[in-house]
Amino acid sequence: MSKTKRVRISNERLNCYGTRVLTAGINVEQYNRNPILLYMHERGQVIGLVRDLKVEGEEVTGELVFDEATELSQRCKKQWEFGSLRMVSINIDILETSDDPRLLVQGQTAPTITKSKLNEVSLVDIGANDDAIVLHKDGVRLTLGKGAADVLPPLHNNKSKKQKTMDQEKLALELGLPKDADEAAISAAVAKLKAKDAESESLRKECDTLRAARIETLVNAAVAEKKIGEDKKQQFLELGKKLGAEDLKATFDAMSPQVKLSSIVGNQGGAPAGGNAEYKKFSEVPEEELKKLREENPAQYKKLYKAEYGVDCDI
DSSP: OOOOOEEEEEOSSOOTTSOOBOGGGEEOHHHHHSOEEEETTOTTOEEEEEEEEEEETTEEEEEEEEOOOSHHHHHHHHHHHHTSSOEEEEEEEEEEEEOOGGGOOTTOOSOEEEEEEEEEEEEESOTTSTTSSEEEETTEEEBTTBSHHHHSOOOGGGSOHHHHHHHHHHHHHHTTSOTTOOHHHHHHHHHHHHHHHHHHHHHHHHHHHHHHHHHHHHHHHHHHTTSSOGGGHHHHHHHHHHHOHHHHHHHHHTOOOOOOGGGOSGGGGOOOSSTTOOOSOGGGSOHHHHHHHHHHOHHHHHHHHHHHHSSOOOO
């Protein structure tokens, strides 16, 4: 095996996409498990591997080792040693970007790539062509000059001074400020608006809590007054959420308490005892008859219950 040459694989200089890849943010852990060397970023065109990959300072370097298992690998090795092929290129997934001005350099037009994952390294012919640098973000491959803005949007501060002024005037007017308001006034207005939104959200939650408490009080009162059974409490709580406290109160006000047998003297001209009695209202059924009616005539029981309370009864 001939002596290999160490090559610069990546650095933090401005690249042909108008962005920079921060070396400290490149994750090479997975690549080191499979340090593949391709030709021109083409899957299936394996020509060797990268040995002794190092991340030092602002540079990633390594030594190219050609496997010579194919005619392509043999040819690439000869051209690499001769010097007619002398450049490599990385293929990375973009994980995070930043518009932070402290990370920008002169001429930069896209956000800085602060975190990335190294997928593969390729031997390439011309370092500035469309295949020289390959970027992926969210599963989308970025090719130089073809849809670059879809993956790496232009910097916000890359607008012209005139455009910035127009945007600022528009924002100021939308906030109810004079169109010549400065950034400090706009920031203060935005902060005030956010505070109002937070206050409104807090009031909404407080109102929801009070409404729920009011509904629960009404339902508990109806249970205590024998207008509904304890087993129907949850059902009426849910009904209260749909109707609201006032409508729920009106529903309970229209109900009559369940009549106890002890309050009926001589049947007071009521319906005759026995399972065949016909009742017009649920509240008119004596307690001793309710069980019989429920067991012997569940259809009539449900009908009277719904007519009295306005909701279905589960037996």
